[in-house]
Amino acid sequence: MLNRYPLWKNLLIIFVLLIGALYAAPNLYPEDHAVQISGTRDIYQVDQPLLDSVTAALDREGIAYKSTELDNNNGLIRVSDGEAQLKAKKVISSVLGDNYVVALNLAPTTPDWLTSVGAGPMKLGLDLRGGVHFLMEVDMIQAVSQRLDVYVSEIKTKFRQEKLRYRSVDHRDDGSLAVKFADSESRDKAAVLLRKDYVEFLIDSIDDDSGNYLTITLTEQTIRSIEDYAIKQNLTTLRNRVNELGVAEPLVQRQGRNRIVVQLPGVQDAVAAKRIIGKTANLEFRLEAKTDANRALTETYEFRSEPGRSATIEKDIIITGASVANAQASFDENGQPQVNITLDSKGGQLMSRTTSNAVKRRMAVLFVEHKSRTLFETVDGVQVEKRVPYVEKKIISLATIQSVLGSQFRITGLDGAGESSELALLLRAGALAAPIYFVEERTVGPSLGAENIELGVTSVQIGFALVLMFMAVVYRVFGLLANIALCVNLVLLVAVMSLLSATLTLPGIAGIVLTVGMAVDANVLIFARIKEELKNGLPPQSAINSGFERAFTTILDANITTLLAAVILFAMGTGPVKGFAITLSVGILTSMFTAILVTRALVNLTYGGRQLKTLSI
Known part of the structure; x- marks a missing residue:
């Protein structure tokens, strides 16, 4: 019988609609404006007495609040609106001082029965919800210096292989x-060797009273290449770290010659984000010095977890964290935190070669951090802030090598599970090619996006209403059925976006408006084909069947070309462009489902299996 779906297809459509309604439902529960409180360090606890002192201050200022919550050393105070949120933040910041981070937040109100099945509202982008904005500067001088250190090691190895007498x-x-050099002959041989193997060097020979020298200078082109590599590597590493944080739709991009912009939508704990993203942490693996070792070839460092205790280790580095291919935090047999390390092939070879001659000796693991301290100096009677970078190296592990180590081993002696997880994250994400320093840091409040959200929702409503009116007027009963399918399409679009944890930005709202307009295209094609078949003399039931079947190929072709454009936008774009591409892609898929299956099911329910003389179309 024409225009009748089998039972299984109707049940499938009903099942999809129910699932869509379930996962779109959390978006009906608006988030509360809230203020989040967290300590800048673990020693600054957020507890009930602290929350009581904060709420007392809010009461004194006449700022109403809904409720307070404590969760994992974080406090949350819910307020009524954005204006109260900004006032509360100012009061709380003045009460708590610099030892606590006070950030704007949006607290979910989704019922537990929805969250229990994994349902949650769509995430909002930085332009709508707020988040964290960082402007970071790459230390190019240090990038070049680090590359020179690599060259020094290579040059020494070459000189030893060629038996050149250098000092x-x-x-x-x-x-x-x-x-x-010890003599001019060795110096001249070295100059020939280096000019042959290192085209990136400018080499000059110098003879003076203090001895025979070669000066090695990097070419301008090489320096620029090193700087570009440092930026690109740092971009990759920062993106990896952001991915580890689980931030949706982040923005990590280069700005100018030596700066990087990082935007994290929805992140309100700026301290935690800054600690992970900005930490220039690395590892160095070195052997403990022998008691009779030349003191000029050794260095003494303190232990990170035991101030006052120190050890003397060799200057030569076996490998660094750059050789780490994977790192996972876990616990040893005694319940102590550790990090399981897997090295790349080159790192494994270097570790094996070194430890084969060092069994029963101890190997130190140094935790290396590039930091900066702020100093103030007086210039022409005015205090000027100055950022001074420095390197801090401390021992986190000093263990005896029991056997030859290969590509896999573990690091112990860490200060708690938090440090092991953080170290594993940093090593997995990759080492920064050069230190980075925070130039600018902003927490963008969600109140900035309130007007944007309102205007975006209004645009969707207006566009939706105009489309509904057009379809109802032009296609009458068929238009009303298409309007029902269009409403279903919007619900499914929101549900899929929520399930994918996609981030909604202003361009994403534009994608929804565009989808609303495009969603009826398929129905227009189908209905136009039905009208044409009726004019050609086909009976109504045959015209309906022919209209849906013959329009399918055209609908498929049109949507595939648009979908390809959206995929290219997603692959090539960043940030908001990706958001638009995701919304458009999902909208195309849901609109095809509703236009072809849902509309057909509604038409079948209305006209299927009946004797018809005319159609209201």
Whole structure:
């Protein structure tokens, strides 16, 4: 019988509609404006007495609040609206001082029965919800210095292989290297060797009273190449760290020659984000010095978890964190935190080669951090803020090598599970090619997006209403059925966006408006084909069947081309462009489902299996 779906297809459509309604429902529960409180360090606890002191201050200022919550050393105070939120933040910040981070937040109100099945509202982007904005600067001087350190190690190895008599290889203040030789003959042989193997060097020979020297300077092109690599590597590492944080639709992009912009929508705990993203942490693996070792070839460092205790280790580095291919935090047999390390092939070879001659010796793992401290100096009677970078190295593990180590081993001696998880995250994400410093840090409040959300919702409503009116007037009963399918399409679109944890931005709202307009295209094609078949003399039931079947190929072709454009936008774009592409792609898929299956099911329910003389179309 024409225009009748089998029972299983009707049940499938009903099932999809119910699931869509379930996962779209959390968006009906608006989030509460709230203020989040967290300690800048673990020693600053957020507890009930602290919340009581905060609420007392709010009461004194006449600022009403809905409720207070404590969760994992974080406090949350819900208020009525954005204006009260901003006032509450100002009061709380003045009460708590610099030891606590007070951030704007949007607290969910989704019922427990929905969250229990994994349903949640759509996430909002930085332009709608707020979040964290960082402007970071890459230390290019340090990037070049680090590359020079690699060259120093390579040069020393070459000189030893060629049995050239050199005395020292030192950094100079102008960024060049000075190599001192025992005699001019060795110096000249070295110059020939280096000019042959290192085209990136400018090499000059110097003879003076202090000895025979070669000065090695990097070319401008090489320096620029090092700087570009540092930026690109840091971009990759930062993106990896952001992905580890689980932030949806982040923005990580280069700005100018040596700066990087990072935007994290929905992140309100700026301290936690800053600690993970901005930490220039690395590892160095070195052998403990022998008691009779030349003191000029050793260094002494304190233990990170035991101030006052120190050890002397060799200057030569076996490998660094750059050789780590994977790192996972876990616990040993005694319940102590550890990090399981997997090295890449080159790192595994270097570790195996070194430890094969060092069994029963101890190997130190140094935790290396590039930090900066703010100093104030007086210039012409005015205090000027100055950022001074420095490197902090401390031992986190000093263990005896029981057997030859390969590509897999573990690091112990860590200060708690939190440190092991953080270290594993940083190593997985990759080492930064050069230190980065925070130039600007802003927490963008959700109140900034209130007007944008209101205007966006209004635009969707107006567009939706105009489409509904057009379809009802032009296609009458068929238009009303298409309007029902269009409403279903919007519900499914919201449900899929929520399930995918996609982030809604202003361009995403534009994608929804566009989808509303495009969603009826398929129905227009189908209805136009039905009208044409009726004019050609086909009976109504045959015209309906022919209209849906013959329009299908055209609908498929049109939507596939648009979907391809959306996929390209997603692949090539970043941030808001990706948001638009996701919304458009999901809208195309849901509109095809509703236009072809849901509309057909409604038409079948209305006209299927009946003797018809005319159609209201």
